Amino acid sequence: MNREHLIELVFLALLFGGLLYIGPGAVFHRQLSHEKPVYFAAGDGYLYAKLTNYAYDAGSFKYLPPYSAAGFNDSIEYHPPLMPVLAAAFAHTAGLHGHDAMALMMALGMLFGALLMYWLVRSWNKTVAMLGAALFVFLYISRFAIGYTWGQVLFHLGTFFLMALFYLMGKQDLKHWWVPAGILIAGTINAHTSETFFFYVFAVFFLSVKFVVRQLPKHELVWWLKQLALASLLAVILSFNYIIIFHNGYGADPENQLRFDKPMKPEDFGAVRAPLLTDFTMPVLIALLVGVAIAAVLACKQAHAALLASGFMFLVGMSNYIGIESLFYRAFQTRFAWPAYLAVFFGITLYFIIKKFTRNTLIIAIVGIALAGFFVQQNYQTLNAEIIYDQQWEGIEWLYANTDPMATVLFLYGDSYDQWVRMVKRPAFLASASDLVAMAQSGTLRRMVQIEPFVVNDVYLLYRKSFFEFGRHAKEQNITIFPAKFDLCSYDYYVIDRRSAYQPQLAQLNVQFANLFLAHNMTMQFQNDHLVILKHRAGGECIA
Amino acid sequence: MPEHNVKQEVQYLLAGYVALSIVFFVAFRQSPLMDVLRTTASIYWMFVLPGYALALCSRQGFVDRVLIGTSVQVGVFGLASYYLSLMGWSLATHGLVLPVFSIIVGIVLWKRAQKPQV
Numbered sequence: 001m002n003r004e005h006l007i008e009l010v011f012l013a014l015l016f017g018g019l020l021y022i023g024p025g026a027v028f029h030r031q032l033s034h035e036k037p038v039y040f041a042a043g044d045g046y047l048y049a050k051l052t053n054y055a056y057d058a059g060s061f062k063y064l065p066p067y068s069a070a071g072f073n074d075s076i077e078y079h080p081p082l083m084p085v086l087a088a089a090f091a092h093t094a095g096l097h098g099h100d101a102m103a104l105m106m107a108l109g110m111l112f113g114a115l116l117m118y119w120l121v122r123s124w125n126k127t128v129a130m131l132g133a134a135l136f137v138f139l140y141i142s143r144f145a146i147g148y149t150w151g152q153v154l155f156h157l158g159t160f161f162l163m164a165l166f167y168l169m170g171k172q173d174l175k176h177w178w179v180p181a182g183i184l185i186a187g188t189i190n191a192h193t194s195e196t197f198f199f200y201v202f203a204v205f206f207l208s209v210k211f212v213v214r215q216l217p218k219h220e221l222v223w224w225l226k227q228l229a230l231a232s233l234l235a236v237i238l239s240f241n242y243i244i245i246f247h248n249g250y251g252a253d254p255e256n257q258l259r260f261d262k263p264m265k266p267e268d269f270g271a272v273r274a275p276l277l278t279d280f281t282m283p284v285l286i287a288l289l290v291g292v293a294i295a296a297v298l299a300c301k302q303a304h305a306a307l308l309a310s311g312f313m314f315l316v317g318m319s320n321y322i323g324i325e326s327l328f329y330r331a332f333q334t335r336f337a338w339p340a341y342l343a344v345f346f347g348i349t350l351y352f353i354i355k356k357f358t359r360n361t362l363i364i365a366i367v368g369i370a371l372a373g374f375f376v377q378q379n380y381q382t383l384n385a386e387i388i389y390d391q392q393w394e395g396i397e398w399l400y401a402n403t404d405p406m407a408t409v410l411f412l413y414g415d416s417y418d419q420w421v422r423m424v425k426r427p428a429f430l431a432s433a434s435d436l437v438a439m440a441q442s443g444t445l446r447r448m449v450q451i452e453p454f455v456v457n458d459v460y461l462l463y464r465k466s467f468f469e470f471g472r473h474a475k476e477q478n479i480t481i482f483p484a485k486f487d488l489c490s491y492d493y494y495v496i497d498r499r500s501a502y503q504p505q506l507a508q509l510n511v512q513f514a515n516l517f518l519a520h521n522m523t524m525q526f527q528n529d530h531l532v533i534l535k536h537r538a539g540g541e542c543i544a
Numbered sequence: 545m546p547e548h549n550v551k552q553e554v555q556y557l558l559a560g561y562v563a564l565s566i567v568f569f570v571a572f573r574q575s576p577l578m579d580v581l582r583t584t585a586s587i588y589w590m591f592v593l594p595g596y597a598l599a600l601c602s603r604q605g606f607v608d609r610v611l612i613g614t615s616v617q618v619g620v621f622g623l624a625s626y627y628l629s630l631m632g633w634s635l636a637t638h639g640l641v642l643p644v645f646s647i648i649v650g651i652v653l654w655k656r657a658q659k660p661q662v
Contacts, residue, residue, distance in 0.1 A: 017570065021570060032579050055635065059635055089635045093589070095583075096583065119607065119611055161615070161619065173604075184619055187618065187619035
């Protein structure tokens with residue numbers, strides 16, 4: 001190993017070690033193992049934590065947990081299976097909780113993907129790669145960090161496979177290219193299917209650009225088409241089960257059909273706080289845009305996969321302006337990985353500045369690390385996504401230890417319950433705080449209250465009649481799986497928070513309801529500083 | 545025919561394991577050392593070593609093979625684990641057992657690639 005390699009190795013160890021430190025290390029509170037998830041501030045992460053924990057317990061990713069499927073034990077898993085399966089198997093091997101393993105695999109997927117992007121750029125220009133890598137720290141800065149802390153679980157694994165495919169597109173000399181490509185395409189299908197779509201559009205983009213700039217001789221085009229066809233065939237074979245489920249699940253949902261709409265600005269999108277280019281800060285943004293312009297010129301001379309992949313994902317992130325409604329969410333989601341995708345453009349600008357002064361690898365490495373450190377020093381805020389209070393979790397553990405696995409549990413308002421109660425291993429329901437307030441204000445008690453059942457409801461409890469034939473329990477049996485008016489007195493246990501950091505007046509109302517319940521067929525089963533858990537005598541009145 | 549200095553490359557992999565463990569130990573410094581070592585060993589055992597073995601038959605350089613091999617092994621492991629668990633083999637033991645198959649397949653492919661072609 002020569003001096004140059006050693007410098008680069010130390011550079012990479014410092015950079016990626018630093019990323020692990022400011023990202024997952026911080027979100028994990030510097031501990032690998034936690035009884036409760038501490039790294040997600042939004043519901044998606046808790047859904048996949050639940051599914052992973054169930055795969056861990058059940059030993060497979062075949063069925064939804066019955067407690068989240070209205071009691072059905074044959075409602076099949078329709079989510080992409082790879083992350084829960086990988087995380088559950090990893091959890092068993094590493095001795096971690098399922099949710100810890102999943103959050104760690106998420107982080108490692110993105111970091112390893114960034115390393116692949118680094119190595120892809122390096123195969124074009126090592127200096128650009130080293131300078132551009134400083135941009136990776138934005139993965140854990142500003143709105144980009146939301147991709148991790150809001151639990152974009154499947155996106156992280158899908159992005160890892162997509163980055164691996166980009167890397168592979170730069171390895172045309174690889175013998176039997178279609179074999180690893182087919183496995184990686186299957187990876188995207190089974191991890192996060194939108195990345196499969198992006199890969200195929202990229203393949204068309206890649207070949208088109210090469211054709212336009214006259215870098216695609218006929219024999220090479222034939223080679224690419226043959227390899228892509230074989231890879232696709234392999235991917236379909238490897239993914240046959242999930243493709244069938246996807247086609248009958250998400251694929252059959254009218255929500256997922258192609259629809260056109262007027263372009264959407266990131267600021268107007270409610271579901272996710274989409275990162276903006278300005279989140280890179282203005283000097284970095286200017287360097288990025290200059291880099292894009294230079295890269296466009298350079299790509300005409302050498303249409304390298306690094307330039308084309310990065311340029312393509314820049315365009316995908318801006319595709320919300322095309323006006324295809326189905327792309328809005330994906331466009332904004334893709335932006336979470338922009339720090340890895342766009343690093344090459346940042347590196348190009350710096351390269352054209354710095355090459356006038358030096359080409360010394362040690363100095364380049366020092367500049368790269370110094371820039372990364374500067375970005376952290378200027379923009380980084382310690383990540384803390386924990387939303388579950390210890391006393392709330394104490395109550396959940398009491399439920400696990402003392403109640404029947406299918407005992408129904410109604411939660412009254414509690415801080416962040418709307419995000420994380422979905423991961424509780426019991427049939428869980430959340431009463432609408434606004435409806436309870438309305439009832440209190442009207443002065444008239446009523447049993448029918450707006451309540452949200454935490455059922456995994458996207459595809460109406462899909463089940464398999466035969467290998468190719470599917471049914472939907474919720475539709476066939478007319479089961480209410482969405483928020484609706486339910487009988488307030490029809491649950492086995494009631495979890496009632498007595499304190500709230502965000503809505504203390506609701507906590508006061510909770511206490512009044514707890515007293516009311518205690519006077520009507522309920523008994524106190526558990527209490528701590530924060531909450532009480534009541535048990536309801538079956539079939540009895542609870543409010544009057 | 546791929547001629548790799550496997551002995552030296554295994555030393556590189558071991559050095560990589562030590563480096564990964566140090567980085568993990570710093571990032572997760574409130575975890576017991578054994579937890580960190582077990583976690584990094586699991587990453588290596590499940591993904592890196594089998595990935596390296598699977599890519600041995602390739603003529604690419606060492607780093608390229610580790611990167612491609614590890615990426616592919618994540619897919620191979622995940623897909624194999626998914627289907628095997630659907631067939632009733634609990635994924636609780638997959639992390640220990642499945643990498644062995646990848647390593648064996650990788651070594652067999654490598655040995656076959658080393659045989660002189662007629």
